[in-house]
Amino acid sequence: MKETNIRKYAELMKELGLTGLEITEENSKVRLERSIAAPAEETLYSVPGTAANMQTAAGSKDYISVKSPIVGIFYTAPAENADPYVSIGDTVKKGQTLCIVEAMKLMNEIASNEDGVISEICVTDGQVVEYGTELFRIRR
Template sequence: MKETDIRKYAGLMKELGLTGLELTDGNGTVRLERAVPAQAEKTVYAVPETSSAPVQAAENRDYISVKSPIVGVFYAAPAEKAESFVKAGDSVNKGQTLCIIEAMKLMNEIVAEEDGVISEVCVTNGQVVEYGTELFRIRR
């Protein structure tokens, strides 16, 4: 296998967050491995309000629905035995971390898009969420 091919696959591993890759061709087998950093990378997602979202019913107009922008595992706290980022009744400010969603071993922070009060946490800690799953309702 050529060095340029190995470099291409190493770059692909980094891009996809892979820690190992094994390739076999006519000349033999090459195994690429990389160490996982102690602190996983964090990506911050702001959940924008979209105009294509369905209009909420009159009784829910005072709520902002925070939905998952990705598929992954919902975590309410930064560590297993740590206190939750937010809980029902907490006031939140724009940009404040609400939760973490782990996707492909990357910890993605979900932040509040507006100020308000958490009226409901719609999912449980450790639950797998899909794109568009309602995570929180924030009262304006």
């Protein structure tokens, strides 16, 4: 694939607000990804295993917002017919797995960084989520 075509696709991604694009032409395949910077005081994200994938929801210190640290597909359970990791009203502990976000065939577990009660699940099973998409609200 020519560099000029790649640049055109990158500009199209920026214009449309996309964070990922995969193009297959003849025998070549190119995947473009970009991150969208957000104001630091407003949003905190983390890759699974780090300390900050939660944020206090705007206007309320009683809720923590769990946001997606990556672009991918949101799954509520470890397998298709398995029980979901958590449901509304469940009490969760720090370090407990809340869901999986699949990115590029890798299953990334998203864990809770604080104890609390699941008050809202903001996305549906199988939904594509962007970097920063709110996944859960946890009541402290």
